[in-house]
Amino acid sequence: MRTSLRDAVAMSAAVLAPFLMGLALVPLRTSLSHTNLALLLVVVVVAVSALGNRFAGALAALSAVAWFDFFHTEPYQSFHIQDRADAETAVLLLFVGLAVSQLSARARVLRRAAVSDAQHLERLHAVSRLVRSGRCSADELVERIREDLIEVLDLRGCRFVRGSGPVDGPPPRLEPDGSLRVEGWIWDLDRQGWPDGETELWAVAHGRCHGVFVMTPVPGVAPASPEARLVAVDLAGLAALALSGQKDLAQP
Structure with missing residues (x-):
């Protein structure tokens, strides 16, 4: 620690x-x-x-x-x-x-949690505005989200792979509800921390996976809060929307 x-x-x-x-x-x-x-x-x-x-x-x-x-x-x-x-x-x-x-x-x-939640909300708003505005390409938006994921989840590294996962076999995967899916195991992320190796986060929109964020956690560092993990899932969803050509998240 x-x-x-x-x-x-x-x-x-x-x-x-x-x-x-x-x-x-x-x-x-x-x-x-x-x-x-x-x-x-x-x-x-x-x-x-x-x-x-x-x-x-x-x-x-x-x-x-x-x-x-x-x-x-x-x-x-x-x-x-x-x-x-x-x-x-x-x-x-x-x-x-x-x-x-x-x-x-x-x-x-x-107080720390309130500040962190406000920062996460601002990240989501900023990326949402970029998706709506169409001022940057899908690749640029994906790169922005990749960098945001490193900060939100306190990762050592993160890369994006186009296509539908898994990338190599069935690695651990961050689920839409913020839980961690590990094949053959019941994994308590809050108590056990990140598993060794890489963890996937799928960029899904309209039921289709448009790519995978392959995340490398920092060994020995406690996992991000459940709220931060949900923000990460939403960011990946915004990446999928951009890749699918969906520019407007919602009509006013």
Whole structure:
């Protein structure tokens, strides 16, 4: 599994940020209640969770509890709590920090999904406009869709072969519903990932296959979302329409 630079920075911040906040609040520990000090540390947990992933958020919550104990409970500069109320505050800080970190990470995932869906929709609209306008040849449109498929499905490569598949034997094939068909196997694409080798995506229009996009996934990379796979199927359908001479997708 590849770790992004952003997630790596978030993991570092999960350890350092609560420490720095706890240290900065030391002059205020006699004037602020322990509850307020804990809430300020929760703010740091939220910030780390928004920057990174749920693991960074959980680590930040644990770090916040540790430095709250070290800097703001007696005996100071010790990972030991004498007062029962302080112990309860530390436990609540842990639970609140964990809960908030998971919610923040989930919000980040949903935000990414919304942005990705908007980008996929724009791709479909752009290709649809090209098909309607007739400003480019079928070959040019197929090349544009081939490049789009590489980005939408995060592929290592993709080539287009005219004619009705299969190209060589019965390789895995992406179905119109976004599932993967593998001869002789029940294949769960979301859990098992892409199979080894090439995968076909047929360009079908009016019940006829006009060509095959032969896709090469990147080994070890998680498959694209079901929504992205459906976009890929629609893009292949637009290629088939162009190849069949159908310029108008629908009449207004």
